[in-house]
Amino acid sequence: xxxxxxxxxxxxxxxxxxxxxxxxxxxxxxxxxxxxxxxxxxxxxxxxxxxxxxxxxxxxxxxxxxxxxxxxxxxxxxxxxxxxxxxxxxxxxxxxxxxxxxxxxxxxxxxxxxxxxxxxxxxxxxxxxxxxxxxxxxxxxxxxxxxxxxxxxxxxxxxxxxxxxxxxxxxxxxxxxxxxxxxxxxxxxxxxxxxxxxxxxxxxxxxxxxxxxxxxxxxxxxxxxxxxxxxxxxxxxxxxxxxxxxxxxxxxxxxxxxxxxxxxxxxxxxxxxxxxxxxxxxxxxxxxxxxxxxxxx
Numbered sequence: 001x002x003x004x005x006x007x008x009x010x011x012x013x014x015x016x017x018x019x020x021x022x023x024x025x026x027x028x029x030x031x032x033x034x035x036x037x038x039x040x041x042x043x044x045x046x047x048x049x050x051x052x053x054x055x056x057x058x059x060x061x062x063x064x065x066x067x068x069x070x071x072x073x074x075x076x077x078x079x080x081x082x083x084x085x086x087x088x089x090x091x092x093x094x095x096x097x098x099x100x101x102x103x104x105x106x107x108x109x110x111x112x113x114x115x116x117x118x119x120x121x122x123x124x125x126x127x128x129x130x131x132x133x134x135x136x137x138x139x140x141x142x143x144x145x146x147x148x149x150x151x152x153x154x155x156x157x158x159x160x161x162x163x164x165x166x167x168x169x170x171x172x173x174x175x176x177x178x179x180x181x182x183x184x185x186x187x188x189x190x191x192x193x194x195x196x197x198x199x200x201x202x203x204x205x206x207x208x209x210x211x212x213x214x215x216x217x218x219x220x221x222x223x224x225x226x227x228x229x230x231x232x233x234x235x236x237x238x239x240x241x242x243x244x245x246x247x248x249x250x251x252x253x254x255x256x257x258x259x260x261x262x263x264x265x266x267x268x269x270x271x272x273x274x275x276x277x278x279x280x281x282x283x284x285x286x287x288x289x290x291x292x293x294x295x296x297x
Contacts, residue, residue, distance in 0.1 A: 014035050016096065019095050020101070024091050024092060032048075032049060033048055034047045041274070042057065042059065043055045047106065052104070054091075056101045066100040066102055068218075073085065075139060080133065080136070083107055085104035086104070088105060091103065107216065109214055111206070112212075116207060119244070123237070123243070123246075123248055124248050126200065127247070130249045131248070131250060133196055134195065134196075141222070142223065143222065147220075148262060148265075148266075149198055149262070152184060152188070152258055155261070156180075159268060162273075163268055166271060166272055171289055176264070178296060179260055183257055184261065186255075186257035189254075193223035193225075194225075197215060197229065199220040200237075201235050203217075204216050225258065226251060227255035230251060230256060230262075233246060234292050235263060235284075264289065266285070
């Protein structure tokens, strides 16, 4: 096992995964294991035969989401218009790997690009998915009290800390805080907590034949302020799809303003945090910050 972009990261190797599968899921022990290229910051992925995928957390935070996904994704799936990777196996720590892990179905699809997925369809279909999430019954699911989808003021210290650490030569700290303070000044959400995915970006959606077919990686999901889903407008949703997406999601101006705050919190920290260990991720976070500042004009 190796370390990588996080100080507390642990990445399982193929042989460790092979032994864990053989020990805990003997019915799949004969299937080949093949590591996939790193596609995100939270989990390492391994193909298991043709039809399964093993998701191994890289750091403690995502490891805490394993039980949530195992419990809730099978309950959410029947209510949603696209496939989600409801786990078919919950693995336990072992063989030197310290965290729980999951086996999920392999979903055939590709990461969307503007050449493979029409931006208007992107906005409309992803927005329809978000509306479907909002309509899912609460089922006594966990309500977020801080972080993505929780009350925005709970992120205040985080945003100010990372704004202070940010390079002022790249963006004005005053401009960053203006975005944040406008989000805090927006009317707070006072409705029933809604189900949300919480991390909608191109790496977490799959398309096939020009249509959305799956939404994956539910580690940030929960119930809370639906404005969290609009933060995709300043991240990975193409500019041409941003307004169609906003219209399809169907939230008010206050939610739009709060969403800028939800988008800013991970972007302002990710820009600095990943600068040396994941430069591409860092650049994407900086671009989000810049778009948020421009959106306030």
